[in-house]
Amino acid sequence: MYGLIYMDHAATTPVAPEVRREMSLYFTEYSGNPATLYSLGISCAKAVGEARAKIAALIGAKPEEVYFTSGGTESDNWAVKGIAYAHERKGNHIVTSATEHHAVLDTCAFMEKCGFKVTHVKVDKHGMVSPDDVKSAITDKTILISVMHANNEVGTIQPIAEIGAIAKERGILFHTDAVQTVGKIPVNVQELKCDMLSVSAHKLYGPKGVGIMYLRKGVKIESFMHGGGQENNKRAGTHNVPGIVGIGKAAELAGPTMKAEDDRIRVLRDRLQKGILERIPDVQVNGHPTQRLAGILSVCVEGVEGEAMLLCLDMNRICVSSGSACTTGSLEPSHVLLALGIPAERAHGSVRFALGHENTEEQIAYVVDTFASIVSRLRQMSPTYKSK
Secondary structure, X not given: OOOOEEOEOOOOOOOOHHHHHHHHOOOOOOOOOOOOOOHHHHHHHHHHHHHHHHHHHHHOOOHHHEEEEOOHHHXXXXXXXXXXXXXXXXXXXXXXXXXXXXXXXXXXXXXXXXXXXXXXXXXXXXXXXXXXXXXXXXXXOEEXXXXXXXXXXXXXXXXXXXXXXXXXXXXXXXXXXXXXXXXXXXXXXXXXXXXXXXXXXXXXXXXXXXXXXXXXXXXXXXXXXXXXXXXHHOEOOOOOHHHHHHHHHHHHHHHHHHHHHHHHHHHHHHHHHHHHHHHOOOEXXXXXXXXEOOOEEEEEEOOOOHHHHHHHHHHOOEEOEOOOHHHOOOOOOOHHHHHOOOOHHHHOOEEEEEOOOOOOHHHHHHHHHHHHHHXXXXXXXXXXXXXX
């Protein structure tokens, strides 16, 4: 009998043992404030600087372009609001995509209440944004483009470098939410041609409550947090030293193993997908068939509610999501799946498997068997499902 099988790594990842060990010292022996001038504080400031350099190395940035935040949501908020308010004399128009994380979509909705205009570029049936559509959405009032690197629900990887080139050519600032990609696939801010990039530690085997925003040197942006002079007077608040040390260690660990781990997880994901499609009829795979993160498999199962499948899987100690973890509990179908053109009734039957470090071939076989049995049983009770 298997213990807990965790397949929700797009929602969060367990903290790596090496990360925990390094962090623990900064809860006890090195618990000082890095803003102080005595030796304990200086030791903490040095640790913050070392973490900044590790993250910069992972994403191809300069250390002084890495700013610590409380996570991806804050970084997204800061990018959208900070650029909007800093450049509103130039224009009031923002371009984003229909499948962004709510940290961007809801922030853009807030900015609309403040008098800004927002264009939501549509995606194709695979969730892909067309760079030409982004270009067409630009006006002489556009000050920001924000398109996520890879979608958290279906895993589709966007043509960020092409969009970044368009933004650069038009003199428009460009932000990408890379929460799902940093530490999983190569991310280089120079190659992506982005001015801002969001990262969250707990998506790459680091702790919750800490993230970064890459901010290209010279970009004018309003501060999001006011108070002290931390982070070069751009983000006030006492540094979360254990968390910062944790994201630094997670970044250091990710680089050398990224390619091998991506290849391993892709094999597992493909085996899971093949098993589900062979064992369960009337299942649709969501997202791009090739330009998709290795670890994400999103499916819609006809005639069955996603919540029912999730709860039955949980009873078998298998952890997955129905759509995005950030919207679990909502009765509304996923905005991402709807944007792909999937009907609402089918979108309600979605399940997202998100694989990670600890998943194995044996677990995949067990999950396929268990999932097939659950779907068969639920369909027998379904008043809407009719086998073809």
